[in-house]
Amino acid sequence: MTTAVEETLVLVKPDGVARNLTGEILRRIEAKGYALVDIRMVQADRELLAKHYAEHEGKPFYEPLVGFMESGPLVAIRLAGDRVIEGFRSLAGATDPTTALPGTIRGDLARDWGLTVQQNLVHGSDSPESAARELALWFG
Template structure:
C-alpha cells in the first residue's frame, strides 16, 4: 500500500453552509492525517490556475467566479492510497448522481435542493485531486513548497 498525500478543498458553498466540521470529521474517521490546512480566499489567478484543465469549457468562467465567491478550506491529507480513497469519499461530480454515503451524495441535497431540481453541477461542496500528478500540482499551488506538519503522528497510527 502506498502512502499518498492529496489536496482537498471545501468549496465556498461548503464553508457557507457550515459543513466544514462534518466534512473534515469524515476524513479523520477514515484514518487520514491532516498534514496542512488553511482558510483562504482564492484570487482570480489562483482559481484559474487551479482549474486550468477546464480552460475553454463553457463553465470555466462561472466556475472561477464560484470558487472566488467566498473563502475555502484547503487541506493536505495523508494516508494509504489517499488520492483514490478521498475521491471515492467525495462522490460523483454531479450532485444528483453522487451515491448516498459520499460527501456530495449526503450533503448536496440539503437546502437548495436535489428534490427541487435546482441544483446544478457546480456547487458540489468539495474538490479532491484526481491523480498523483494533480495532487502534486495542487499542493504546490495552494501550499507552496511547505511540507506541512510532518512532525506528528495520529495516536492511532499503528492501527492503520
C-alpha cells in the same frame, strides 16, 4: 503488499463553508483514517484559480466554476494516507450531487435542487500528478 502513503489536495468549496459543513466533512475524512497534514482558510483569487483550473480554460463551465470558487472563502487541506487520492474521491462521491450515492459527502450533504454542478461541496485531486501540482499551488 504495502501501499505508499500519498498526499492529496482537498478543497471545501465556498458552498460547504457557507453552509457550515467543514467540520462534518473533516469528521468524515478523519473517520476514514486520513491524516490532516495542513489546513487553511483561503479567499482564492482569480490568478490562483486560473492556475488550478488551467486544463479547463475555454470550456463552457470554466467561467462559472472560477466565479463560484472566488465567491467566498474555502478551506484547503493537505491530506495524507494510503491510497488517499482514490479513497477521498470515493468518499466525496460523484461530481454531480444528483447521482452521488448515499454515504458519500455529496450524496448526503450536497444540495441538488437547481444549483450548478460546481456547488458540490468538495474538490479532490484526481491523480498523483494533479495532487503534486495542486498542493504546490495551494501550499507552496
